[in-house]
Amino acid sequence: MTSPVAIRPYRPEDRDDLYDICVRTGHEGGDARALYADQDLLPDIFAGPYAHLEADLAFVVDDGTRVVGYIVGTADTVAFVRRFRDAWLPVVADRHPRPKGVPVTADEEMARLLHWPERMVVPELSEYPAHLHIDLLPEYQRAGFGRKLMARLLAALAARGAGAVHLGMVTANTPARAFYDRLGFHEIPVVDPGPLTYLGRRTDVPVC
Template structure:
């Protein structure tokens, strides 16, 4: 039976693999982003490196097959991303012009951590990413991972959390709705949707 435990540095490769295999609107992103370090360098590694105490994995007995990761205070996390994280990924230098490919679009996101700081979600200071391999979805593991993170944040005195999801990912939206997340209106947001909830379980 898979179990939830704290992230360990030895989980890094498995976390990267999960990220890559779920990064294209919930599906495998390898054909879209052939550099297999790119998506983890944006959506996973900054979190497990900068706030490992808020990283939890679902372990099937051999390796991590899912994870939930996050930060407690988004504005300070964005500052640490710029100061502490970007120097660790020099292979992804800043763009010199407008992005022209999917990879360049992602590199643009990497170099713009301030995009995470949205005034409309200021009352939901924490934010998260959660991903599970397809064969482990729909069995309650996502809810259990989320509960672990919410309880940890609540114990730290963090009152609320938000997340950003692609609006087109309707299965993900149904999952978050079941977990008690609600829509946070953000002007101009159409491709993405902002959701939030209290950390109280």
């Protein structure tokens, strides 16, 4: 009998699946494995630190054999940045050294982001203190699991006292933008957003 797909809290043994999903969805929602020499680089920036530092705000989609999707986040971005620098960078910095000059390769550009967690503190987002990342393998998208993950995290953030949450998405990822729009996110104007669009919503408003 096939086990039902379930949303559940993250467990340490889910780490390899979490990393695999992150890199398989890391290029505008598509597979980024061909873009990076080190397959742990993207997850060490966008998934691992959340599972390590904020495990109580990490939830996964379990298909009965493995994790096929996840959502991670923090209730306090400013505090998270401090913990990232003090408690996460020492764990991964030796593997991903800071580039000595201007980044040339995709790996060097991501390593630059890894060593610059303060980039997450954007003045225009101060009224949205929490932030999140969500990823699902393509074959599990458009089946309601993303909505369920989002509802689970928003409830957890609200319980932690975070009244609003934001995320940064690559502007070119139009399918992701449509997903967030359906869940009630709105665009937050940022003076210099780079390649990202910032979206936000309240945490106490139910996901429709």
